Amino acid sequence: MNLYHNVKAQWLAYLVFYLVLAAVPLLIDDNFLLNQLSTYGVFGMLALSISLCWGFGGILNLGQGIPFGLGAYGMAMTMQMQSQDASNPMPPFMLNNSLEHLPLLWQPFTNTGVGIVLALAVPTLFCLVFGGLMFRARVSGPFFAIMTLAMLSAWGTLILDIQPYTNGVNGITPPTPLRLGEFTLDPYSPAAYWTVLALLVIATIVAKLMTLSRFGLVIQSIRNDAERVRFLGYSVAGYETAIYTISGFFAAVAGCLWVTLTQYVSPAQFDTTFSLSMVIWAGIGGRMSLLGAILGAFLIQGAQSYLGDTFLNTWLLILGGFFILVVRFLPKGLIGLVEMALGRLGRNRRNGGGDSVPAGQMLPQPGE
Template sequence: MGNIYHNKTAQWLAYAVFFAAIGAVPLFQDDSFLLNQLATYGVYGMLALSISLCWGFGGILNLGQGIAFGLGAYGMAMTMQMQTQTESNPIPPFMLNNSLEHLPLLWVPFQSTAAGIFLAIAVPTFFCVVFGGIMFRARVSGVFFTIMTLAMLSAFYTIILDQQAYTGGANGLSPPSALQLGSIEIDPYSPIAYWIVFVFLCASTVLAKLLTQSSFGLVTQAIRDDSERVRFLGYSVAGYETMIYTISGLIAAIAGCCWVMLVQYVSPAQLDVGFSLSMVIWAAIGGRHSLIGAMIGAFVIQGAQSYLGDTFLSTWLLLLGGFFIIVVRFLPNGLASLLEAGLGLLSSRRSSAPHGNGAGEPVAIKEEAY
């Protein structure tokens, strides 16, 4: 009997149980503040999922995931801001405070909710296509690609911070009203908002899981292990790397939209280097080779920060750093490797245990293929 951890049927069953559990939370919890907080953790889970897909399965360490997240968040914030503006007053207050007399052309498409949400997702995705295509076709990989993503993140952070008249600068954007979808207002503290995040988290996870188990995923993981050998076999390594990087960015952009829907605020802090590094830490602690492990890592770390951060204040960062060092040193594949080892040990004990066939003779145990 093989390790059930690697059994595809068992994996899908575990995912079904996991999402059934978190999807049922609003049925048993009526605390609106807690629902909003848990929905925010769902956004963090999407970000950890995107890092796991790009880094764990694609071998591409991206320290600039905040670009896709931040652009998506700003796009959604601009859409929600324009929903509160009228024909007689089309210019947001912060623009008037910066002496702008006309609505900038950049903001005009966001007067339409459908166009605004589309752009909030499409723009960061298109950026990933272009940036990833340029980098990977030039065979920029490894630590050099990581440095480039970090540089691009810093550039976007500086641009948004400096262009105060168009982005709100350090104050960010604070849409005064909740997201309006047709005649429905999405209260960020309602079960509806929670389920919206849940649906996107579930859909992103299923998409990522199907990709990793497809032929595309197998080639991508082969590129992660030995890109030159895959290139010699005739595959377009740059094409596969660009695709997995873009899909990862798409998930992060959707997470950015959900974030603003929940908190009604965005600032350059969402493009800060520290936040993007946190995404990598979540995935590393949970297990970057496990989609669900990375998500659980985000839940655990952010949950601990919410409840322990007020107690330990700045000391919390030292605790997190120490925990991260311990995991990297003794569990390089994250906390998910503990489950893998435990199930492997259980499977080996079952395989070595004698089984009778009714005549006192042992029977052969056939290992299930997966």
């Protein structure tokens, strides 16, 4: 048996991976680098959400920036209102746009708890409604991908157009870090890094358990043959809506964490290039592997941070070419190399180096 498909080995790989990441703040003393690594954790959560939706659900989502951006704006509004007081309740950019009263849209965010709940609930509700409408109409495949891309552009345009409420292209820059009661979360501190890591661990565990459950097996069956699953009596639209909504919730959490770390949000979070990058992370790392997708995000964003300034716009061509090569020759992404290596090792141990493939070896394996 290929050790790659052994569930206990998979859990062990997750454990080792996250223990190594948890030790990072103990090994480096550069606060800027620690903040940068924390943002990689945010990108890893986005790649995880794409892996759930596209890899396991077979739903190519080119608009994952929508829940990410909505969550980011909700958290930015919450943090901005924390810096305002009763005598000066309006953010400066609203005064510059000739507003005289705090808009009704902003008033719930004066309460930190309500603001955080709304930052997570609004994008999740949007995914639930939008996904329900699309999947009940049996919009799927490239048509669904195009619809998500169009909706992403619509949201970006809306954020720009309502400048008095969102500060338009300049975005929102909360002047102070997030405060939770008496605790202030310094975005350059180990506490911020471990917070991001803890939420990424929770998201990974939830996603992993989901893929191993009956729900996960039905989702993967829909990915392989939706019509057959529909004929068996399952609500395909319901399952597709569920996995799309859960994926959107994880993206919303990532958006909240992004603003917490950067203290900034702008319409760039709704840029199509950013959403396409999420798909590239998952595709290169391995969209059918949760860990592979996360590693893909770390690898690509790390390379961009250190090579992007050198190659400038050429970096996008390099990344696109690399993505094409991986899709063409490694359909399961870079993590597929690990699967092939472990599979060859297992066969060599079992039959003394024979190349025969055991029966069932090529069948889909759940919860990779």
